[in-house]
Amino acid sequence: MEELLYHYTGQNGFLGIIENKNIWASNIHYLNDSKEFIHAIDETKTMIWHRKKDQGNGNLVALYEKIESRLSGISKINIFIVSLTEEGDLLSQWRGYCSNGPGYSIGFSKAEIYNLTNLQNFAFKPCIYDWQQQRQVIDAPLKRAEELVLGAVSNAPNIIDNAVNRFISEFVHIAPLLKHRAFSEEKEWRLVSGPVLCTDSRWKTRAGRSTIVPYIEFNLVANDGSTPIRAIVVGPGLDKELAAGAISSFLTKKGIEKWCVTFSQVPYRTA
Numbered sequence: 001m002e003e004l005l006y007h008y009t010g011q012n013g014f015l016g017i018i019e020n021k022n023i024w025a026s027n028i029h030y031l032n033d034s035k036e037f038i039h040a041i042d043e044t045k046t047m048i049w050h051r052k053k054d055q056g057n058g059n060l061v062a063l064y065e066k067i068e069s070r071l072s073g074i075s076k077i078n079i080f081i082v083s084l085t086e087e088g089d090l091l092s093q094w095r096g097y098c099s100n101g102p103g104y105s106i107g108f109s110k111a112e113i114y115n116l117t118n119l120q121n122f123a124f125k126p127c128i129y130d131w132q133q134q135r136q137v138i139d140a141p142l143k144r145a146e147e148l149v150l151g152a153v154s155n156a157p158n159i160i161d162n163a164v165n166r167f168i169s170e171f172v173h174i175a176p177l178l179k180h181r182a183f184s185e186e187k188e189w190r191l192v193s194g195p196v197l198c199t200d201s202r203w204k205t206r207a208g209r210s211t212i213v214p215y216i217e218f219n220l221v222a223n224d225g226s227t228p229i230r231a232i233v234v235g236p237g238l239d240k241e242l243a244a245g246a247i248s249s250f251l252t253k254k255g256i257e258k259w260c261v262t263f264s265q266v267p268y269r270t271a
Helices: 011-020 036-053 058-073 091-097 110-117 131-150 159-177 181-186 240-253
Strands: 004-010 022-027 080-085 103-109 122-126 188-193 204-207 212-219 229-234 260-263
Touching: 004 011, 004 091, 004 110, 004 229, 011 022, 011 103, 011 240, 036 058, 036 131, 036 159, 058 131, 058 159, 080 212, 091 103, 091 181, 103 110, 110 122, 110 188, 122 159, 131 159, 159 188, 229 240, 240 260
Parallel strands: 229 260
Antiparallel strands: 004 080, 004 103, 022 080, 022 212, 080 188, 103 229, 122 188, 204 212
């Protein structure tokens, strides 16, 4: 059976995703919990502090200090996120994304989403909620940076800068995956872009609840013209018969070939 991941959205978002066959990746600093990325930076600095305080190797001390400086400098780096979840009918998600009106949960083929990331410079991984595991995934690139410095000959040029750059390039894909354990029921997966400059042609803005929000588009069309859309879960409170008919007609007209429509079993009213 094909494994699906779901994206919750309101009515306008649903129409836009199906119509345009893309999904908007929002700037990480404009997500509901904008402190996630900063939290990862702060925890990494704490790990480095413990490494540095009793360190007698001057090259490693220099490495740690440069990493700390770079971490401070990337606190506002522009990385873009698409959130998906293993759960297609979850009360907290309906409340969070569809509280002001009709909502839908769009099910995507996990395997086909993964194939699309290779073409668009996105990483695609599950979020990590356990703190011990979070420490491990931060520790791994730190160790690789340390090994690069320790394994170099004493006069190797730019070795510390190279090690720092290697660590940062890994960190920017790790940090957006670290979430507080209170959100673990969501079983979230994330599409994570590389850094994107505001001069990049992909950079766009949309209206948010309190400010305009930067975003880039993640294309859902494969080289053969197919899309990974497999299921639509109609949110709580909607007229099932009317919704099913309208959605079926819309998907067919837009050339979506493989799909099914189901209905939320959550007893929740949006209005």
